[in-house]
Amino acid sequence: MLTGKQKRYLRSMAHHLDPVFQVGKNGTNEHLMRHINDAIEKRELMKVQILNNCLDDKHEIAEELAAETGSELVQIIGSTIILYKESRDHKQIELPRG
Numbered sequence: 001m002l003t004g005k006q007k008r009y010l011r012s013m014a015h016h017l018d019p020v021f022q023v024g025k026n027g028t029n030e031h032l033m034r035h036i037n038d039a040i041e042k043r044e045l046m047k048v049q050i051l052n053n054c055l056d057d058k059h060e061i062a063e064e065l066a067a068e069t070g071s072e073l074v075q076i077i078g079s080t081i082i083l084y085k086e087s088r089d090h091k092q093i094e095l096p097r098g
Contacts, residue, residue, distance in 0.1 A: 002074065004075065005075050006095045008044060009095065009096050010074045013045055013077055014082045017045065018047065019048060019080060020036075021046075021063055022048070023049070023051065023054050023056075025054055027055075027056045028061060028064055028065065029052060033065070033069065036048065036068075036069055036083075037070075038051070040071055040085045041087055041088070042071055042087065043090075044084060044086060044091070046083055047082055047083075048065060048081045048083065049079060049080055050079040058079060058081070061081070065081060066083060071083040071084060072084045
């Protein structure tokens with residue numbers, strides 16, 4: 001679990017990032033999850049955009065993405081989800097303590 005301080009730090013780092021993936025009208029699937037999992041292992045912090053034609057609830061999508069990829073949900077802002085997962089091989093982000 002991330003603390004409030006850590007989430008604020010990650011939000012500030014994610015501010016300048018562009019969304020890497022988009023969730024459209026078909027919602028999430030195994031193929032998308034696999035790609036997100038690979039990408040978040042390399043990046044640690046990423047944004048996922050939910051398109052207007054997606055009929056699923058953005059909070060449900062965010063929870064599903066976090067659970068399936070083993071990542072932490074940092075924030076949902078508008079139709080953008082910010083995810084964080086500490087990388088085993090490509091660690092770049094040093095989180096502040098507590």
